[in-house]
Amino acid sequence: MRQKIEEVLRTEANLGLDPQDLGRDVDLHSAGMTSFASVNVMLALEDEFGVEFPDRLLNRSVFSTIANLERALGELVDQPAGVEPR
Amino acid sequence: MTGANETAPLAAATGAPAQSILPFVAAVADGVIAEHAREVDRDARFPKEAFDALREERLLGAYIPTHLGGLGLSVSELYSIAERLAYGCASTAMVWSMHQIQVACLVHHASGDAFFHSYLEELADAQFLLASATSEAGVGGDIRRSIASVDRIEESATLEKEATTVSYGATADGYLVTARRDTDSDASDQVLVLLKQDQATLSQTGAWDTLGMRGTCSPGFRLSGRFHPDQILSEQFSTIATKTMVPMSHLLWSAVWTGLAADALRRARAFLRKKARGTQAPNSQSADHLSAASQRVQLARATARQALSSYTAELKRVGDDGDAFSAGFTIEMNNLKLSTSQLAVSAIEHALAVCGMAGYSEASPFSVARHLRDAYSARLMISNDRLSSVNGQLLLMHGD
Numbered sequence: 001m002r003q004k005i006e007e008v009l010r011t012e013a014n015l016g017l018d019p020q021d022l023g024r025d026v027d028l029h030s031a032g033m034t035s036f037a038s039v040n041v042m043l044a045l046e047d048e049f050g051v052e053f054p055d056r057l058l059n060r061s062v063f064s065t066i067a068n069l070e071r072a073l074g075e076l077v078d079q080p081a082g083v084e085p086r
Numbered sequence: 087m088t089g090a091n092e093t094a095p096l097a098a099a100t101g102a103p104a105q106s107i108l109p110f111v112a113a114v115a116d117g118v119i120a121e122h123a124r125e126v127d128r129d130a131r132f133p134k135e136a137f138d139a140l141r142e143e144r145l146l147g148a149y150i151p152t153h154l155g156g157l158g159l160s161v162s163e164l165y166s167i168a169e170r171l172a173y174g175c176a177s178t179a180m181v182w183s184m185h186q187i188q189v190a191c192l193v194h195h196a197s198g199d200a201f202f203h204s205y206l207e208e209l210a211d212a213q214f215l216l217a218s219a220t221s222e223a224g225v226g227g228d229i230r231r232s233i234a235s236v237d238r239i240e241e242s243a244t245l246e247k248e249a250t251t252v253s254y255g256a257t258a259d260g261y262l263v264t265a266r267r268d269t270d271s272d273a274s275d276q277v278l279v280l281l282k283q284d285q286a287t288l289s290q291t292g293a294w295d296t297l298g299m300r301g302t303c304s305p306g307f308r309l310s311g312r313f314h315p316d317q318i319l320s321e322q323f324s325t326i327a328t329k330t331m332v333p334m335s336h337l338l339w340s341a342v343w344t345g346l347a348a349d350a351l352r353r354a355r356a357f358l359r360k361k362a363r364g365t366q367a368p369n370s371q372s373a374d375h376l377s378a379a380s381q382r383v384q385l386a387r388a389t390a391r392q393a394l395s396s397y398t399a400e401l402k403r404v405g406d407d408g409d410a411f412s413a414g415f416t417i418e419m420n421n422l423k424l425s426t427s428q429l430a431v432s433a434i435e436h437a438l439a440v441c442g443m444a445g446y447s448e449a450s451p452f453s454v455a456r457h458l459r460d461a462y463s464a465r466l467m468i469s470n471d472r473l474s475s476v477n478g479q480l481l482l483m484h485g486d
Contacts, residue, residue, distance in 0.1 A: 016272065032274075035413035036476060039483045058483050060412065 001077075004048055005069050009033075012040040024067040029060070038063045045069070051076040107143075107157070111167050114139045115174035123175035124448070126301035127456050130294055132257050133301045136178040137215065145182070147210035149189050154203070155210035161190075161334070162394050165341045172345025173352070176460040177301025179345060181215075181254050183338035184302075187331060188216035188262045191278065191319075194330045201316040205280065209260075217258035219281075219309055220331075223248040227469065230327065231273040235266035236318060243318065245279060246310040248291070253304040256290070259283050263309060264323055276323035279313065286311040298459030328411050329404070333397050336423040337390065343430035343464045344386040350437035350454040351379045357441045357452040375436040382433035386426045393422040413484035420473045427464030434458045 009019040009028070016032040033041070041063065046052055051073065053062075062072045119136040126133045140146060148164060150156020159167075164186050171179035189209070196202035208214065220229040234247035245265050252261070261281045266273065291306040319326065354376055358368045400415045437454045438445040444452040 014274075016275075029410060035416065035484065036479055039479050042483055060410075 001070055001073060002066065005045070005066055005073070008041055008044045008048055009066075012044045013037050019066070022066060024070075025065050027064055028066070029064060033063075035060075045073065049073055049077055107159070107163070108166060108170060110143055111145070111170045112173075114143060115171050117174075119171065119174035119178050123178075123301075123456070126175060126177055127298075127459075128300075130296075130300035130303065132254060132303050133175060133178045133181070134257075136175060137181075137257075140178075140182060141213040144210075144213065146185060146213040146215060147189075149186050149193055150206050150210045151193070151197075154197070154206045156206070161337065161397060165337055165390060165394060168338045168341035169345035169348065172342045173349040175301065176342055176346050176457070177299055179342045180299060180302050180339070183342055184218060184253055185216050186338060187334045188218055190334050191262060191326050191330050192280075195321040195326050196319045199316070199320060201314075202280070202319070212259075214259035215254065215257065216260045216262060217252055217255055219247060219249040219252050219255070219261045219263040219307070221250040221252070221306075222264075223250050223306070225273075227472065229264065230276070230324065232264050232266045232276050233273070234263075235269045235271060236277060236279065237269055238315065241314075242312055243279075243315050244310070244312045245281075246308070248306070248308055250306045251304045252288075252307045252309070253302045255288060255305070255307045255309075256303060261286060261309065274324070278319045278321075278323045278326055280317045280319075281309065281311045281313055282317075285313050297462055298456070299463045328416070329401075332416075333393075333400075333411075333419050336419045337393060337397065339464070339467065340386065340390045340393075340422055340426035343426050343461055344383060344390065346457045346461050347379070347383050347386060347430040347433035347437075350434040350457045351376075351383055353445070353452045353454055354379060354437035354440040357444060372440050375439040379433045379436035379440070382429045382436070386429040386433070389422055389425050389429075393418060413480045417477050417480050417484060420477045424470055424473055424477075427470060430461045430464055431458070434461050 006019040009015065013019070013028060013033040014037045015022070015028070022028075022031060028038075038060075042053060042058070053072070053076070057072050057076075062068050114136075118139045119133070122133060122135045125131070126136075144157060145167070147156035148159045148167065150158070152158035164183075168179050168183045168186075171182055189206075192202050192206055197206060209216070221227075222233055224233050225231045234245055237244045245263065247263060247265060249255075249263075255261070260283055263279045263281050264276050265279060267275045267277050287310050288307045291308055294300070294303050294305040358372055358376060361368050396415060396418055400411055404411060434454055434457050438458060441452045441454060444450045445454045447453055448455045
């Protein structure tokens with residue numbers, strides 16, 4: 001999963017460095033990802049993982065670190081579309 | 087103008103909160119500023135008389151804190167002033183506003199640096215006029231990318247830039263210029279540099295002969311200069327842009343456009359009152375147009391006041407801890423600009439419908455011709471299409 005996330009970040013996030021060299025908890029916004037780019041990242045992740053981010057996961061915090069993205073995607077990938085985890 | 091000398095000491099002594107400064111602003115706007123507005127527009131020249139009066143009132147230091155010699159006014163007070171100045175001359179109001187935006191960048195992001203602390207004192211004392219050189223040939227109108235870079239050579243630094251538009255560049259006392267941090271930096275790794283007028287070489291690269299805002303004198307310039315590295319703000323430009331330059335621009339530009347619309351409304355009302363005293367009773371269509379103009383001015387003002395409130399709240403929320411402005415706030419600021427740029431033109435069109443030929447004439451006391459021409463600039467600075475596109479993208483993820 002991490003590799004797929006890195007690939008998306010590489011193409012869409014416009015970071016100053018390679019996502020491979022980023023720590024799991026490094027703030028992506030500080031690393032150069034703008035709000036505008038984060039939308040592209042979101043769309044690409046939905047595409048890559050075949051999921052839809054619900055409103056509650058569409059916030060700055062989820063998109064601020066690779067760790068948070070892994071956590072959020074983990075929830076969505078485990079659930080069939082349309083079923084909210086408890 | 088009469089009264090100006092008596093008012094300036096008052097402004098300096100009391101630190102003039104809005105309630106005491108607005109009457110002086112109104113007097114200057116309706117007096118010396120309005121007096122020269124037609125000529126400034128006709129000749130596309132800098133409104134020198136207006137700025138002499140504004141300097142006398144110490145209004146170039148409006149946003150500088152009182153302990154540095156400024157008037158210490160709030161953003162909300164700047165909005166009120168910009169709007170009222172625009173009643174007299176929108177070019178004057180726009181130049182004043184653009185200057186305040188540059189000052190705000192220094193006040194918000196550099197007043198802790200020794201060099202800028204002392205520069206702000208100098209600015210307040212001498213009433214310097216600061217221009218912005220963020221535009222550049224070759225970046226497609228995107229101020230968040232630069233081609234020009236700072237070049238460090240031992241103890242000093244240089245830069246050279248092709249700026250596509252530098253408002254009042256020929257009359258400014260200093261320039262805040264964006265450039266890449268150094269010769270190897272990425273296009274979006276930008277810093278903001280203060281270039282003083284006596285350090286800068288400017289050569290004009292075009293003419294400013296436009297439909298409106300003719301007194302802002304905004305042709306392109308090739309800018310170059312040598313300066314001390316202390317003149318580079320330590321805060322990265324991306325932060326300065328998000329926290330100050332963009333919100334302040336949208337707020338103060340909206341004030342100018344709304345002021346234009348408000349003055350057009352004022353003229354339409356005066357026109358109808360005159361008609362009512364004569365033999366012709368105003369028809370119901372005129373009443374409808376007057377109401378429509380008033381509605382639009384009110385909407386523009388209400389949107390701006392809401393945005394002012396959001397800006398103050400957002401500044402408090404992020405504080406000093408480097409936290410970022412929310413995308414929701416960016417959307418709101420963009421919406422403000424989109425709304426007021428459209429409402430102003432629409433309001434003035436209704437005023438034109440009321441005044442008819444008297445409104446269409448440049449010379450009549452009920453003229454709204456220059457108002458309409460000036461207001462048409464609003465959709466272009468910056469492009470409404472660009473802002474809609476950004477909002478459309480951000481709204482996929484943000485904007486509750």
